[in-house]
Amino acid sequence: MYAFRVSPHVENLIKECAARLNTLGVPVSQSVFFFECGGSSRFGYCKKGGAKGASGFEYSIAINKYIVNDKDISDAVAHELLHTIKTAKNHDANWKYWANFVSRNTPFTITVRANIKLQPAAYKNNSRKKVFPVEQYHENTMNILECPLCHDKIAVKKTVKPDKYGQSEYLCRKCHKPYFFTVPSSGVAYMSAREKQKLVGDIISGRITVSDDDLFLKIMPFVTKNLCNKLFIYYFTTFPEIVNSNLPRREKFRFFLVRYGTSAAYRYFK
Numbered sequence: 001m002y003a004f005r006v007s008p009h010v011e012n013l014i015k016e017c018a019a020r021l022n023t024l025g026v027p028v029s030q031s032v033f034f035f036e037c038g039g040s041s042r043f044g045y046c047k048k049g050g051a052k053g054a055s056g057f058e059y060s061i062a063i064n065k066y067i068v069n070d071k072d073i074s075d076a077v078a079h080e081l082l083h084t085i086k087t088a089k090n091h092d093a094n095w096k097y098w099a100n101f102v103s104r105n106t107p108f109t110i111t112v113r114a115n116i117k118l119q120p121a122a123y124k125n126n127s128r129k130k131v132f133p134v135e136q137y138h139e140n141t142m143n144i145l146e147c148p149l150c151h152d153k154i155a156v157k158k159t160v161k162p163d164k165y166g167q168s169e170y171l172c173r174k175c176h177k178p179y180f181f182t183v184p185s186s187g188v189a190y191m192s193a194r195e196k197q198k199l200v201g202d203i204i205s206g207r208i209t210v211s212d213d214d215l216f217l218k219i220m221p222f223v224t225k226n227l228c229n230k231l232f233i234y235y236f237t238t239f240p241e242i243v244n245s246n247l248p249r250r251e252k253f254r255f256f257l258v259r260y261g262t263s264a265a266y267r268y269f270k
Contacts, residue, residue, distance in 0.1 A: 003054060005035040010063060013070060017077045020106050026098060029084035031058035034077075036065040040122040040131075043067060043114065044076040046083035059084045066122035071107075076116070078108040115152075115173045130157045131170060145179035147172035148189065148221040154179060165216055176225055188222040200227045204234050204254070212236070 002018065004011045014034055021028050033054045037044070044063045051060040061080045067073050082088060082102070088095035091112045099110040123132055137144060137155040145168050146153050152172055156179075160168060167178035183189075188196065200223060202208040203215070210219070215235055220228055233242070234255060242255050256265035 001031055001057075003033045003057070005033070005051075005054070006063065006065075010036075010073060013073050014063075014077050017074050017108070018081065020108075021078065021081060021102065024102065024105055026082070026102060027085050027087075028081045029058045032081070032084060033057040033060040035060065035062055037062035038065055038122065040066070040118055043072070043116050044080045046080040064118065064122070066119040068117045068119055072114070072116045075108050075110060075114065078102060078106070079110050079114075082110065113173045113176070130160050132156070143181060145170065145181060146183050147175055147177050147179055148183045149175040149177050167221075177221060180221065184217045184221055186218040186222060188219050191222075193224070196223045196227060200230060204230060
């Protein structure tokens with residue numbers, strides 16, 4: 001049983017989305033209350049139980065009323081409905097399995113993070129907000145931040161300060177990279193994906209030696225998430241964290257070999 005406290009148009013989009021998922025056999029809940037939320041911090045959310053004024057439901061799902069495009073509304077609805085699958089928890093492997101399955105078999109695009117356009121009204125009611133669309137930039141009170149990979153830009157209040165590397169606490173929704181106040185100058189920015197992969201391999205193997213600061217400023221902002229994870233593991237992770245991690249045995253061995261030398265690696269794997 002579905003119930004709604006949304007506009008008739010959004011209700012129709014929800015019904016269409018739910019029908020597609022049910023036709024595919026996706027095990028989403030059939031007891032959901034849908035309602036609207038506002039603001040700009042999230043596009044929707046799912047929680048167990050009913051919402052205020054609507055009890056008796058297994059789940060309640062909020063969809064941001066300021067989402068501009070119908071496609072984005074449908075994507076947000078599908079994303080949240082997958083959270084009602086009993087075997088899926090947060091964005092774990094089961095949730096991602098169904099997200100990939102639905103994305104392959106429907107017009108919906110379901111990702112953990114999304115770059116969804118909101119109406120300007122989504123931003124004006126939060127006086128504490130520090131991040132705004134670049135169109136709302138005001139020279140006297142804001143700075144412009146930029147993603148080093150896709151060059152997406154956002155406006156932030158001048159109370160937001162950079163860290164020692166010149167980056168902010170905010171991540172690009174598309175690339176998951178920190179926005180920089182000034183994007184570092186680096187030849188890595190102009191490398192192809194293959195060239196970046198070779199560079200990371202050379203660093204990990206020890207063929208190229210760089211300092212931690214050089215690694216971060218000149219390389220890490222410009223390589224993909226997976227390659228960044230490898231660099232982080234080899235340069236910024238402590239001994240106990242690696243020992244207790246879920247890394248494959250061969251990856252742990254490579255870490256000790258590069259970070260602590262041959263004797264430490266063979267002593268640990270003896």
